[in-house]
Amino acid sequence: xxxxxxxxxxxxxxxxxxxxxxxxxxxxxxxxxxxxxxxxxxxxxxxxxxxxxxxxxxxxxxxxxxxxxxxxxxxxxxxxxxxxxxxxxxxxxxxxxxxxxxxxxxxxxxxxxxxxxxxxxxxxxxxxxxxxxxxxxxxxxxxxxxxxxxxxxxxxxxxxxxxxxxxxxxxxxxxxxxxxxxxxxxxxxxxxxxxxxxxxxxxxxxxxxxx
Amino acid sequence: xxxxxxxxxxxxxxxxxxxxxxxxxxxxxxxxxxxxxxxxxxxxxxxxxxxxxxxxxxxxxxxxxxxxxxxxxxxxxxxxxxxxxxxxxxxxxxxxxxxxxxxxxxxxxxxxxxxxxxxxxxxxxxxxxxxxxxxxxxxxxxxxxxxxxxxxxxxxxxxxxxxxxxxxxx
Numbered sequence: 001x002x003x004x005x006x007x008x009x010x011x012x013x014x015x016x017x018x019x020x021x022x023x024x025x026x027x028x029x030x031x032x033x034x035x036x037x038x039x040x041x042x043x044x045x046x047x048x049x050x051x052x053x054x055x056x057x058x059x060x061x062x063x064x065x066x067x068x069x070x071x072x073x074x075x076x077x078x079x080x081x082x083x084x085x086x087x088x089x090x091x092x093x094x095x096x097x098x099x100x101x102x103x104x105x106x107x108x109x110x111x112x113x114x115x116x117x118x119x120x121x122x123x124x125x126x127x128x129x130x131x132x133x134x135x136x137x138x139x140x141x142x143x144x145x146x147x148x149x150x151x152x153x154x155x156x157x158x159x160x161x162x163x164x165x166x167x168x169x170x171x172x173x174x175x176x177x178x179x180x181x182x183x184x185x186x187x188x189x190x191x192x193x194x195x196x197x198x199x200x201x202x203x204x205x206x207x208x209x210x211x
Numbered sequence: 212x213x214x215x216x217x218x219x220x221x222x223x224x225x226x227x228x229x230x231x232x233x234x235x236x237x238x239x240x241x242x243x244x245x246x247x248x249x250x251x252x253x254x255x256x257x258x259x260x261x262x263x264x265x266x267x268x269x270x271x272x273x274x275x276x277x278x279x280x281x282x283x284x285x286x287x288x289x290x291x292x293x294x295x296x297x298x299x300x301x302x303x304x305x306x307x308x309x310x311x312x313x314x315x316x317x318x319x320x321x322x323x324x325x326x327x328x329x330x331x332x333x334x335x336x337x338x339x340x341x342x343x344x345x346x347x348x349x350x351x352x353x354x355x356x357x358x359x360x361x362x363x364x365x366x367x368x369x370x371x372x373x374x375x376x377x378x379x380x381x
């Protein structure tokens with residue numbers, strides 16, 4: 001089952017240009033079986049999700065992208081609206097209490113924008129970030145990052161033995177499916193989604209090429 | 212009536228023997244007198260220590276305003292920095308002077324690394340437009356999320372021409 005774990009739509013994510021109905025049409029055209037809606041500090045209603053899934057014929061899962069002092073976190077199974085930036089330790093406590101699941105989103109975004117040659121951070125150094133002790137998984141393939149940034153995340157995930165996921169982080173329609181997570185089993189809900197990530201029964205890839 | 216107002220502001224980056232960077236920032240005018248010191252750990256540029264002393268302030272918290280600066284410990288200079296700093300410092304309702312001070316300290320760290328390269332770049336004379344655009348294209352290729360983020364990086368921009376930033380699966 002091919003799922004894009006990280007997609008933003010308008011108007012809930014004001015930075016996105018993707019209309020939800022256009023999104024599902026494009027996802028189907030690209031051969032995706034499911035989409036995770038991960039709006040910034042905003043949650044879809046269950047009824048709206050079910051209606052979108054019914055109309056489109058693909059699975060629609062609900063997540064949330066929450067900004068913390070340690071960067072952005074994709075949160076699943078935590079249906080609480082978090083309006084503002086929150087310290088990650090506090091978010092971790094609340095999500096664990098609710099039985100939720102946290103993925104560090106694009107953990108190395110922009111880490112080499114400057115310092116050309118001077119700030120050579122090794123994966124071993126990067127693995128010591130406190131962030132990685134407070135999440136269940138980390139995004140190792142994000143469609144908005146460079147190859148180098150994604151490679152660093154992949155290496156760190158291997159060092160830590162932390163599950164790595166793939167998602168497009170799409171904000172424009174043609175970005176959907178740039179990276180996807182391909183699950184071995186059919187997934188029906190967010191509980192099964194996070195169980196499969198925990199169990200490691202998936203691979204990361206790209207959406208089948210759109211015709 | 213003549214109104215007199217004087218403001219002094221300074222920021223200084225100092226390499227420490229530990230390999231970290233200390234940034235000292237001070238703002239002093241007729242209403243405000245505050246200084247802060249932030250320590251950044253390399254290579255991750257994480258704020259590992261933060262202190263502020265407020266001697267004079269028009270804000271409600273008065274001289275206790277500096278306590279909020281401890282929230283900056285653990286924040287890294289990187290993507291989403293402005294949003295994170297402003298959010299943790301209380302947003303529009305927070306102490307705007309201290310918030311901007313933190314961001315100016317972070318900016319000083321960035322400049323500490325980027326300025327020498329930029330100065331070298333500006334000394335160079337280019338013979339063709341392609342040659343002039345090459346370093347900018349390399350920067351955009353290394354930071355693909357900037358694609359379509361502003362008019363300079365729009366799809367029909369000369370900078371973007373010839374770059375493969377859409378398909379992108381490697």
